[in-house]
Amino acid sequence: MTVDRPTARGCDVPLMRAIPFLAMLIFALVYGFVGIAACHVPTGDGLANYGGGVVGNDFLAFYSAAQLTLRGTADAVFDHLRYVAMQDEISPLGPHHPWAYPPHLLIVLTPLGLLPYLAAFLVWTVATAAPFVLMLRARVGFALPILLLAPPILQNALVGQNGALTASLIFGGVLALAGGRSILAGVLFGLLVYKPQVAILMPIALLAARDFRALAAFVAAAVALPLLSLAVFGLDIWWAFLRHLPEHMELVLAGKLPAERFPTVYVAVERLTGDRAIAEICQLAAMLAAWAGVYTAWRRSRSPSTRLITICLALPFAAPFLLEYDLAIWAVPGLMAAKRVWLGHARRFDRVAMVLWLMTPPVIWLTGVTRLSLGLLPVTALLVLHVIPWWRSAAAPTPAPVAA
Helix, strand or coil: CCCCCCCCCHHHCCHHHHHHHHHHHHHHHHHHHHHHHHHCCECCCCCEECCCCECCCCHHHHHHHHHHHHCCCHHHHHCHHHHHHHHHHHCCCCCCCCCCCCCHHHHHHHHHHHCCHHHHHHHHHHHHHHHHHHHHHHHHCCCHHHHHCCHHHHHHHHHCCCHHHHHHHHHHHHHHHHCCCHHHHHHHHHHHHHCHHHHCHHHHHHHHHCCHHHHHHHHHHHHHHHHHHHHHHCCHHHHHHHHHHHHHHHHHHCCCCCHHHCCCHHHHHHHHHCCHHHHHHHHHHHHHHHHHHHHHHHHHCCCHHHHHHHHHHHCCCCCCCCCHHHHHHHHHHHHHHHHHHHHCCCCCCHHHHHHHHHHHHHHHHHHHHCCCCCCHHHHHHHHHHHHHHHHHHHHCCCCCCCCC
């Protein structure tokens, strides 16, 4: 995946070309400063932050799961009352989020429980984001401070979530595949099985790419993690996980989880119509369309950029359960478009696409605070912006060969 090299002198960039980029950078600086001050700076009163919650926000859920696992009661993460009690023991200020992940994620999180809360939060944030940021630095070329201020990355860090880990695995897998390292790509994609609604896209993509070595590595990694969790925790915790999934979706629909932060077809249709059957039908149609889009794009194109963008576009449509922090990977197409705008090589719609790729995650979160559910609008707009040029290029007649 290649982009143009940075300009040698910033003064060579005309002001009108730089204005959109600079405006977004100013927003990121202000948003980052206010967000970090509100979410991550302790007030001196335990784990309280200036926003009135707990430092690290959603990280409290991961740390609580690690603590329960260390105490030998890993299955308690699927018992809401016991899980909430553990969260309150660490800090009564945090949100009472239920646990929605398969048991093998606990194996990754457990070492964090050996550290004090604030140290564990720092390790989690750096360890999950650093690979993604460094890959971006190598491939896109922006300076590290600009990359760290990319709104999708920043939004994930503010809420203390796992979007950067997902982005690292997806981006790393795409780059490995482009470099001919099929086994590594398959393993990285297979590790996404901790988030099944994302992982399901990868075997479809690899099957379309006809890379059966990567597909075999994906299956091996995706199977190895659950088997390891069976060996560590036993079978009962998996039954608890399966029983818990319907309860988790009920919490979303009952308004006990931030449904406004779900840029998915299911939540949008259910909120609009109040009919879950209609929402399920629409979500099924969107999911099948997303799978078909990924298969078609990965079958027809070997371009890493096209393949990555297709995965980015498919994410919100492929699952009913997805939040704005899961879109941290959107920093890649957003910064690639920003680079083309900065260098004066902007394609059609690049300026609009740049704004939508980079601004959608924080906008979903900000509008969610006001109880507005608008996430599907920018997601759909991005889909239209990218599908129209692809459709036109596919429909264009092939020029007849010129006789010698």
